[in-house]
Amino acid sequence: MAPQVFFHCYPTVLGHCGIAWTERGVVGSQLPEETPSLTRDRMWVRFPAAREVAAFGELPAAVQAACEGVRALLAGEARDLLEVELDDSAVPAFDREVLALTRRIPVGQTLTYGEVAMRLGQPGAARAVGRAEGHNPFAPIVPCHRVMGAPSAGKAANLTGFSAAGGVATKLKILAIEARATGQQAGEQQDLF
Incomplete structure (x- = not known):
């Protein structure tokens, strides 16, 4: 039961x-x-x-x-929320791996879907990573807002898709809050490389 x-x-x-x-x-x-x-x-x-x-x-x-x-x-504190105990038993295995890695992205830093896939040892899985992030049941405890599309046409990051209400505008708002919490300007989040 x-x-x-x-x-x-x-x-x-x-x-x-x-x-x-x-x-x-x-x-x-x-x-x-x-x-x-x-x-x-x-x-x-x-x-x-x-x-x-x-x-x-x-x-x-x-x-x-x-x-x-x-x-x-x-509210603007640099919090990683790693102390929150998650029950991810209903989450598919690949998605659990993606979300576990995403959860460890520090406040003020971002990765692309491709970088997450590479870190998982599955370099061709960027789209699958994007799907897993899009189905994240734990936002913002698991900070899927810190994962972006690959840079294109001179942009530092591609802010495509965000399934929360408000879409990309909500993602940008949370990233701006986190940037201020770490002393950065919005859009200056540091890659982990």
Whole structure:
């Protein structure tokens, strides 16, 4: 029998985020939709059998800490959120590898889909990496916003696609917050090379 899933929606500087968990860890995180009610609706769609926990004080301590970590990250603190325990058992194996590597990209640094594929030892898998990032159930705990398309036509990075509400504009907003947290100008995120 599958463990009971719970979820909670909570305010951040960008809007209301959502988090879902079982006794094994966080099974999903949601960046803000356009309104708090749309974030809640999105959580119901993603986790239809979940029970909502409305009061922050009723959350397990680890989930409270995860929410506070996301709040801090989105408010401009350089937080890596590696302490958040994830339950990725429902995530396909390749996607787990991609997300594990993505999770280790430090605040203020970025990689391209191709660079992630190379680091996984699968240099031809950039599109598969992009698909895995696009299906990331843990944003922003797993910072898929730090992964970009390859540079083209004089651009430092290709900011194609971002599945959160607001799309690429949301990705840019989070990257700008992180750039300020690390003393950089937006767009100056350092590659890991």
